[in-house]
Every structure is written in C-alpha cells, then in structure tokens.
Amino acid sequence: MLYAKRDPNGTIISLSSTPSPDAEEQVRANDEDVIEFIFSNTSTELSKDYLSRTDAEMVRIVEDLVELLIGKHLIMLTDLPQAAQEKILARKQIRSKFQPGDHLLVEEDSLF
Numbered sequence: 438m439l440y441a442k443r444d445p446n447g448t449i450i451s452l453s454s455t456p457s458p459d460a461e462e463q464v465r466a467n468d469e470d471v472i473e474f475i476f477s478n479t480s481t482e483l484s485k486d487y488l489s490r491t492d493a494e495m496v497r498i499v500e501d502l503v504e505l506l507i508g509k510h511l512i513m514l515t516d517l518p519q520a521a522q523e524k525i526l527a528r529k530q531i532r533s534k535f536q537p538g539d540h541l542l543v544e545e546d547s548l549f
Contacts, residue, residue, distance in 0.1 A: 438454075438463050439465070440455065500529075514526075
C-alpha cells in the first residue's frame with residue numbers, strides 16, 4: 438500500500454511506502470491520481486519503483502491467464518518452452534498449498 442501527500446487542490450505531491458503525519462491517506466498503486474503523479478513526475482526512480490511494485494501483481498495475472506488458456510484448451514502446457522513449463526508447474530504446486538482449489542488467485546481490487 439502507498440501513502441499520499443496532497444496539496445490544497447487535492448493533487449498528489451508525494452508518495453511513501455509508510456505513513457507519516459503529512460501522508461496518511463492510503464492509495465493503491467493503480468489509482469488514477471497515483472499513475473498521473475508518477476508519469477508527470479520527471480523522476481525515473483519513481484517510475485521504476487512503481488513498476489517494481491506492480492511486477493508481482495502482473496506475474497499473478499500472467500499465471501492465471503496461462504492457467505485459464507490451458508483450462509479452456511486454447512493452448513497446451515507442452516506448447517510452452519520446457520523452462521516455462523517447469524516454472525509454471527512449480528509455482529502452481531506451491532500456490533495450491535496456500536489456497537487449495539482456488540485457481541484464480543488475483544484479487545478483484547488489484548486489477549486495473
């Protein structure tokens with residue numbers, strides 16, 4: 438979760454990964470105001486930080502998409518390179534231990 442500091446007009450002027458007296462408002466990385474702040478800011482470090490924060494979410498989306506395509510028989514696991522097959526199977530096995538039977542683990546509120 439991110440914490441935003443806003444100016445008197447309500448525009449985000451800074452973001453933090455921890456709350457502070459000036460930045461107590463919790464905002465999601467995919468909030469429109471957050472995206473506007475990041476891409477209007479000239480700091481490439483801030484943009485890189487945003488990409489890093491959303492990488493894990495994107496990996497989960499891609500995993501669920503591959504599982505969906507396989508489940509609908511639109512692709513076969515064996516259509517993918519061997520290294521990809523091994524990674525997908527390993528992650529699927531680990532994820533099943535955390536939430537057995539839950540195939541689509543991407544939470545609704547984490548989608549753009």
